[in-house]
Amino acid sequence: MSNFAIGVDLGGTNLRIAAVDEQGALVEKVTLETKISLGRDHVISDMCGAIQRLTNKYTSSAAPLGIGVGVAGIIDMHTGYLRDSPNLPGPDYPVLAEIERRLKTTVILENDANTAALGEQWLGAARNYPDMAMITLGTGVGGALVLGGKIFHGMTGMAGEFGHTTIEPEGNPCGCGNRGCLEQYASATAVVRMAKEAIASGGAPGLASAVDSDARFSAESVYKLAIEGDADARGVFRRVGRALGIALATLVNSLNLPMHVIGGGVSSAWEAFSPAIFEELRQRSMVYAATAPADPMAPSQGAAVHGDPGSDRRTIITRALLGSDAGLYGAARLPMIAGTNR
Amino acid sequence: MSNFAIGVDLGGTNLRIAAVDEQGALVEKVTLETKISLGRDHVISDMCGAIQRLTNKYTSSAAPLGIGVGVAGIIDMHTGYLRDSPNLPGPDYPVLAEIERRLKTTVILENDANTAALGEQWLGAARNYPDMAMITLGTGVGGALVLGGKIFHGMTGMAGEFGHTTIEPEGNPCGCGNRGCLEQYASATAVVRMAKEAIASGGAPGLASAVDSDARFSAESVYKLAIEGDADARGVFRRVGRALGIALATLVNSLNLPMHVIGGGVSSAWEAFSPAIFEELRQRSMVYAATAPADPMAPSQGAAVHGDPGSDRRTIITRALLGSDAGLYGAARLPMIAGTNR
Numbered sequence: 001m002s003n004f005a006i007g008v009d010l011g012g013t014n015l016r017i018a019a020v021d022e023q024g025a026l027v028e029k030v031t032l033e034t035k036i037s038l039g040r041d042h043v044i045s046d047m048c049g050a051i052q053r054l055t056n057k058y059t060s061s062a063a064p065l066g067i068g069v070g071v072a073g074i075i076d077m078h079t080g081y082l083r084d085s086p087n088l089p090g091p092d093y094p095v096l097a098e099i100e101r102r103l104k105t106t107v108i109l110e111n112d113a114n115t116a117a118l119g120e121q122w123l124g125a126a127r128n129y130p131d132m133a134m135i136t137l138g139t140g141v142g143g144a145l146v147l148g149g150k151i152f153h154g155m156t157g158m159a160g161e162f163g164h165t166t167i168e169p170e171g172n173p174c175g176c177g178n179r180g181c182l183e184q185y186a187s188a189t190a191v192v193r194m195a196k197e198a199i200a201s202g203g204a205p206g207l208a209s210a211v212d213s214d215a216r217f218s219a220e221s222v223y224k225l226a227i228e229g230d231a232d233a234r235g236v237f238r239r240v241g242r243a244l245g246i247a248l249a250t251l252v253n254s255l256n257l258p259m260h261v262i263g264g265g266v267s268s269a270w271e272a273f274s275p276a277i278f279e280e281l282r283q284r285s286m287v288y289a290a291t292a293p294a295d296p297m298a299p300s301q302g303a304a305v306h307g308d309p310g311s312d313r314r315t316i317i318t319r320a321l322l323g324s325d326a327g328l329y330g331a332a333r334l335p336m337i338a339g340t341n342r
Numbered sequence: 343m344s345n346f347a348i349g350v351d352l353g354g355t356n357l358r359i360a361a362v363d364e365q366g367a368l369v370e371k372v373t374l375e376t377k378i379s380l381g382r383d384h385v386i387s388d389m390c391g392a393i394q395r396l397t398n399k400y401t402s403s404a405a406p407l408g409i410g411v412g413v414a415g416i417i418d419m420h421t422g423y424l425r426d427s428p429n430l431p432g433p434d435y436p437v438l439a440e441i442e443r444r445l446k447t448t449v450i451l452e453n454d455a456n457t458a459a460l461g462e463q464w465l466g467a468a469r470n471y472p473d474m475a476m477i478t479l480g481t482g483v484g485g486a487l488v489l490g491g492k493i494f495h496g497m498t499g500m501a502g503e504f505g506h507t508t509i510e511p512e513g514n515p516c517g518c519g520n521r522g523c524l525e526q527y528a529s530a531t532a533v534v535r536m537a538k539e540a541i542a543s544g545g546a547p548g549l550a551s552a553v554d555s556d557a558r559f560s561a562e563s564v565y566k567l568a569i570e571g572d573a574d575a576r577g578v579f580r581r582v583g584r585a586l587g588i589a590l591a592t593l594v595n596s597l598n599l600p601m602h603v604i605g606g607g608v609s610s611a612w613e614a615f616s617p618a619i620f621e622e623l624r625q626r627s628m629v630y631a632a633t634a635p636a637d638p639m640a641p642s643q644g645a646a647v648h649g650d651p652g653s654d655r656r657t658i659i660t661r662a663l664l665g666s667d668a669g670l671y672g673a674a675r676l677p678m679i680a681g682t683n684r
Contacts, residue, residue: 166509250506253503257496290500
């Protein structure tokens with residue numbers, strides 16, 4: 001067996017722990033419920049127990065390379081403290097020190113948007129692209145930047161907050177304090193809000209009857225209507241694509257990266273929103289216009305089929321490939337690249 | 343004498359060539375007129391002649407480290423071709439190969455926004471900050487990104503186009519094809535346009551009489567009125583600051599850099615527009631709000647007086663220190679850092 005690392009994805013519903021080998025093959029994956037209601041000590045106990053069992057099981061046949069943990073929240077890269085984490089709630093917490101104390105070894109802690117990006121860069125849509133950005137469309141909109149195959153953290157670990165790119169300076173208020181952030185137009189929450197705005201404006205009968213008949217009306221409900229051809233539902237996703245196109249135009253003009261991956265639950269609606277992305281990008285970014293692929297939506301633009309990205313030098317925007325496993329693989333990748341430069 | 347490099351700033355009016363030593367001290371500077379009307383061959387001849395004379399003069403007492411040239415236009419980093427350069431006009435041109443053929447040595451060619459940033463990073467406002475961004479407010483708005491003390495080029499050398507960050511998605515059309523770019527609100531051209539818009543709206547008597555009495559009415563004229571207290575002129579610069587604040591909020595949220603330098607001719611009006619920058623930033627960027635200095639406008643926030651930027655971890659926005667010499671020093675810096683890792 002090849003050497004392996006342990007990756008952890010500490011999500012709000014599931015706590016997943018995997019052993020992944022150096023080639024990116026899954027050795028074993030354990031899925032537990034994240035028992036947040038029992039307190040963070042309990043969650044950390046569950047996690048450390050599973051890590052220990054997996055490590056012991058495979059250490060006789062292969063060398064363990066280390067442990068990486070992805071978790072929501074703001075991680076202070078200098079102190080290892082975790083802030084504003086929904087999955088390990090409570091005041092500022094020295095989570096890294098606590099995990100390391102229990103496991104008696106070093107652990108690498110990382111924001112879950114960053115581990116997802118690293119996973120897609122290593123094994124997914126951005127394979128072969130050491131420089132890439134990822135935008136994750138979930139309840140909110142997250143983001144991450146990978147440069148030279150490593151996460152770019154910025155000064156305090158907060159780089160990659162593409163979800164708070166200003167789209168409309170006087171637009172919808174955002175929880176971050178700004179107005180008109182990308183998150184207000186491209187998250188699952190925003191899809192539902194925009195659908196309800198369309199209903200309130202009185203001209204969206206399909207959306208209105210869906211809300212009336214479905215107590216669990218969600219972004220997915222809007223997407224279902226959109227693929228059935230409902231014009232108002234399609235309009236909502238055009239707004240999603242337009243907002244993403246405006247944000248990506250600024251990102252492409254600023255960093256001129258070759259690869260941008262769109263992930264998260266809302267990215268299932270790729271067909272409904274991506275045409276508007278490319279329309280906006282082509283008009284709004286001279287850097288994109290100079291480097292756009294002939295057919296930006298062609299599946300072959302996905303990175304997995306690209307050989308040498310330097311040889312064609314096209315700006316790719318594509319959807320994520322690894323789904324919810326991206327973060328788990330990315331977390332396992334962390335100890336494998338920890339020693340390298342940058 | 344310490345070893346020296348040759349830096350060239352090939353501007354639209356002046357062609358400046360300097361020998362600069364490894365500590366950043368100016369050994370000698372030569373200023374020539376850029377005779378664009380005589381054709382690019384003539385300009386390149388003048389430049390190569392001056393480089394040769396300076397190099398020969400000092401090579402007996404010190405080792406030449408190389409030659410860096412900063413020029414406006416889009417440089418293809420892979421081929422050395424120059425496009426859209428106002429100072430070396432004509433079709434796509436293998437400018438690098440041509441200069442190297444004449445000088446019989448290797449030369450590093452760089453966009454002038456990038457050399458200005460590198461100069462400020464080496465010897466100016468961002469000294470001690472290996473990671474920094476620069477925004478240059480001139481006739482247009484340029485930008486550049488320095489990471490790890492080196493210019494970040496992106497895939498095709500077009501990274502750092504912060505002047506084309508979208509501020510108002512349905513705003514003023516921009517030459518780049520987008521609408522509402524930062525350049526449309528923060529360049530010298532934009533200052534004049536916004537002043538004339540204020541006059542056209544009928545409520546700006548001070549600006550109106552300035553335009554009537556001054557055939558060379560310019561951004562500087564608006565600034566003079568602003569420091570005299572004219573409310574409409576001050577309003578124009580508040581719009582400049584607001585647009586910069588919106589663009590910087592997205593930049594700070596995306597890269598979480600410690601240092602941002604505002605340069606170019608319009609930055610002389612720093613006192614008039616910077617308060618609006620900090621107002622917008624504090625509201626619009628959660629990353630800035632978490633890392634803002636106690637007094638963002640204090641001159642002591644300039645980097646030259648900072649010791650270890652890692653110890654305080656504040657997000658600094660400050661004005662450039664080197665004026666028009668930044669690009670010349672940055673160009674000389676290019677060969678000094680060419681061999682090092684990114």
